[in-house]
Amino acid sequence: MKLLLKTSILVIPFIIFSFFYLYLSKDNSYPGADYKNFNLPSFELENLYDESLISNNALKGTYLINIWASWCITCRIEHGFLTQLNDSNIRIVGLNYKDDRDDAIEWLVKYGNPYETVLHDYKGSLALDMGVTGAPETFLVRDQMVVAHYRGEINKMIWGDVFMPLIKGEGLADAK
Amino acid sequence: MLNRFLFLFFISFSLFAEPYYEFNNNEDEKRFFSLIKEIRCPKCTSGSLASSNAPVSEDLKKVIAEMIEDGQSDEDIKNFISDRFGKETLYDTPREPNTYALWYSPFVFLLICLVFFFFRKKS
Numbered sequence: 001m002k003l004l005l006k007t008s009i010l011v012i013p014f015i016i017f018s019f020f021y022l023y024l025s026k027d028n029s030y031p032g033a034d035y036k037n038f039n040l041p042s043f044e045l046e047n048l049y050d051e052s053l054i055s056n057n058a059l060k061g062t063y064l065i066n067i068w069a070s071w072c073i074t075c076r077i078e079h080g081f082l083t084q085l086n087d088s089n090i091r092i093v094g095l096n097y098k099d100d101r102d103d104a105i106e107w108l109v110k111y112g113n114p115y116e117t118v119l120h121d122y123k124g125s126l127a128l129d130m131g132v133t134g135a136p137e138t139f140l141v142r143d144q145m146v147v148a149h150y151r152g153e154i155n156k157m158i159w160g161d162v163f164m165p166l167i168k169g170e171g172l173a174d175a176k
Numbered sequence: 177m178l179n180r181f182l183f184l185f186f187i188s189f190s191l192f193a194e195p196y197y198e199f200n201n202n203e204d205e206k207r208f209f210s211l212i213k214e215i216r217c218p219k220c221t222s223g224s225l226a227s228s229n230a231p232v233s234e235d236l237k238k239v240i241a242e243m244i245e246d247g248q249s250d251e252d253i254k255n256f257i258s259d260r261f262g263k264e265t266l267y268d269t270p271r272e273p274n275t276y277a278l279w280y281s282p283f284v285f286l287l288i289c290l291v292f293f294f295f296r297k298k299s
Contacts, residue, residue: 034262127232128235134219
């Protein structure tokens, strides 16, 4: 019994220490990232500019879907990085989330439009089907399949750590 | 004269209120209010849909009310939400292989303690 007590005094702290070491030193520092794959939900939404209907089948290839709104302050901060991505020929589809059409257009005129297409999701119906909790959020879509989802602002670091490993060697930049 | 003014003072605005979510019967309404307590708001660190007025929670409550009206089961509704927002939205964690440790490890520990307790040698 004494031996058992002595060994457990050594073993139990060791187990606890290694448990915390394993879990705390793990390098998954992006709680906003989710790599669950799912089909892009079917939708039919209006184009922000000309109100023509766009369906999920109209979007082809590999591209980003970025959820944004003119009322969203973080989107304004993220906007500079999206512009950079667009400049390096990354395709971005904007999903304007619960926003007034005129406000959204004005916002894009004021700060520039990095989006290839902007969908107007006034009721947030597509956003709800995609598991969007707010703005900004960004999805990586490949052939009608969502392969990455990031909740929150994306920047150079997150782009490099979360998205780049998935699109490396694919030539997303040449897709445009 | 004073009485009339007093009467005005006591008119409640809620007299003119209309229900925000409408249901066919009380049973449905009860289901709605118990469901929104069992589902976590995806936008909040920890709070139920009932406690949240974030835009996404408002949308989800609307969807839940509609699905109840459609006659869908609690199971369907919870699946609909956890498919989109992840299993962490369910306060009642499902018993699945990857949650067995969470659910059953306390009993295993208890068992180990009991074994130690009953089989110890008295000095």
